[in-house]
Amino acid sequence: MEISAAGRFEVRITAADVGKRVSVRRLAGNGVTTEKFTDTVGVLTSWDDDGMLTITRRDGETVRIPESVLVAGKVVPAAPARRRGPAATYPELARVASRGWRPVESERLGEWELRAAAGFTRRANSVLPLGDPGLPLDAALTAVRRWYGERGLPAYVQTATGAEGTQELLCAELERRGWVREVSAEVWTGALAPVADRVEGAGVVLAREAGEDWLARYQRKGVSEVALKVLGGGPSVWFATVPAETPGGAPAAIGRLVVDGRWAGFAAVEVDPALRRRGLATEVMAALARRALEEGASAAWLQVETDNEGARALYGRLGFAAHHAYHHYRAPGADGS
DSSP: BBBOOOSSSSSSOOGGTSSSSEEEEESOOSSSSSOEEEEEEEEEEEOOOOOOOEEETTTSSSEEEGGGHHHHHHHOOOOOOOOOOOOOOOHHHHHHHHHTTTEEEEEEEOOOOOEEEEOSSSSSSSEEOOOOEEESSSHHHHHHHHHHTTOOOOOOEEEEESSSEEEEEEEEHHHHHHHTEEEEEEEEEEEEEHHHHHOOTTOOOSSOOHHHHHHHOOOOOOOHHHHHHHHHHHSSSEEEEEEEESSSSOOOOEEEEETTTTTEEEEEEEEEGTTTTHHHHHHHHHHHHHHHHHHTTEEEEEETTTTTTTHHHHHHHOOOOEEEEEEEOOOOOOOOO
């Protein structure tokens, strides 16, 4: 925190710093007996005329702080230095992830991409707002709601927080307009070669299409033709299967990979619950990683929910680390079912 030459805390931020990453310290509790402090780091997304600050943290959560309880504050670098993993901005990863999970229909609104796939996953049925929509925000959101309404779909906007080039200010503007944050997850990145070197994975079968056996293990049941198009879409897609231990059963494990230039994206890594903790997920990822290396990739990314402790532990052991959080905001009054 900022401390003056006299040893006092100083608040060195103002309303002019909205949009910048800041670190602030505030008094917590009643302060009658002992002074207790709470620190908050994130993007300053508003400072209203009533003296209320709003800071959006890395995970997307917003913290409201009265100006009167601030004891110190300063602007800090826009994004913390990454200690491990491949360097990448949020826009680069967002575009790679979008190409790896393609909608069946899309349309441009300025630099925003409106995506639809008959409701199969929010990722394929949400706006990817990477830049200026070419309209004032309210007009852009009206156009978004109209476009999705014409397709019988709720309007969603996918945003991100916590890295270089993310969209804390847009998150705050959506929340002010009553958009509801329904889902949050994280994108993790890591080096590809260490994943390939983990195990041999000789029992993993790779294919270009998701066959009936692969779909029998996939957690989303009743997959439609539209879903198959999304699953099979991408620059270079591979499906991994560990055959069932008994004939006619669902596979022991599956996984999906998309290779896109230097990036390899992992998804749908699923294991028979009765066969977990045997290293099957690692075998699947290692086999897919070796194929990605053969195609010239060197870096890897994946998406993981914040409450999936088992997956997070696995990916951490494989050398992955969180890059940014992403969120899906639903339009007020839209049916998100």
